[in-house]
Amino acid sequence: MIQPPDRNALRRIVIKIGSSLVVDELGAIRAAWMQAMAQDIAHWCAEGVEIVLVSSGAVALGRRALGMVDKTLALPEKQAAAACGQPLLIQAWQQPFAAQDVMLAQILLSPRDTEDRRAYLNARNTFSTLLAQHIIPVVNENDTTATAELRYGDNDRLAARVAQMVSADTLILLSDVPGLYTSNPRTHSDATHLPIITHITPEIEAMAGPAASHRSNGGMVTKIQAAKIAH
Numbered sequence: 001m002i003q004p005p006d007r008n009a010l011r012r013i014v015i016k017i018g019s020s021l022v023v024d025e026l027g028a029i030r031a032a033w034m035q036a037m038a039q040d041i042a043h044w045c046a047e048g049v050e051i052v053l054v055s056s057g058a059v060a061l062g063r064r065a066l067g068m069v070d071k072t073l074a075l076p077e078k079q080a081a082a083a084c085g086q087p088l089l090i091q092a093w094q095q096p097f098a099a100q101d102v103m104l105a106q107i108l109l110s111p112r113d114t115e116d117r118r119a120y121l122n123a124r125n126t127f128s129t130l131l132a133q134h135i136i137p138v139v140n141e142n143d144t145t146a147t148a149e150l151r152y153g154d155n156d157r158l159a160a161r162v163a164q165m166v167s168a169d170t171l172i173l174l175s176d177v178p179g180l181y182t183s184n185p186r187t188h189s190d191a192t193h194l195p196i197i198t199h200i201t202p203e204i205e206a207m208a209g210p211a212a213s214h215r216s217n218g219g220m221v222t223k224i225q226a227a228k229i230a231h
């Protein structure tokens with residue numbers, strides 16, 4: 001189990017969960033992992049920690065539902081996959097959280113909502129109201145209205161903006177790799193893991209390669225960008 005954070009230092013946490021944790025290579029839901037995660041989060045909530053989840057996986061689940069697991073998708077196809085996959089994603093989270101007696105709420109955001117002041121403030125009020133009632137907001141990008149020019153595309157930077165919006169103490173980006181390596185560990189056997197990075201330098205940025213999976217748009221580049229936003 002992940003260790004519960006120090007309650008005084010970490011009162012409000014945003015946890016971003018990558019597609020490859022929620023969905024396996026064949027596009028099926030990783031139910032056991034989600035159940036374990038829901039148990040950990042419910043435990044933290046019972047300790048008084050407020051949690052916002054940013055969960056990817058809509059496109060990956062929609063791909064499977066539409067029979068397009070390995071296809072390279074054009075933007076409208078990706079949007080259609082996200083629209084089909086989003087209810088499946090929420091349902092997949094709802095089951096393990098209901099077993100823990102924790103209620104969820106769905107929030108879909110686009111860059112307009114995080115960059116426009118009025119929309120930002122309204123969204124912030126919604127988050128505060130939900131958190132005050134011990135409800136966990138589950139956030140994703142509103143992929144239907146996102147355009148090529150105006151979309152986050154990756155949930156790493158979206159999660160960082162959400163962390164700012166809710167004045168979170170901590171942002172956690174969970175992925176299927178343990179962290180940043182000096183080069184891609186899947187292709188370079190001599191890659192070294194960097195457990196702590198205190199300053200994001202050009203050298204650090206150069207270590208991040210492109211996203212390694214067709215299930216997600218993120219990767220280390222967007223995680224470093226998210227860290228910069230959060231910083």
Ligand code: GLU
Nearest residue numbers: 057058059154155216217
């Ligand atoms: N919004 C996308 C989804 O739910 C995830 C984007 C990303 O890979 O970060 O599939």
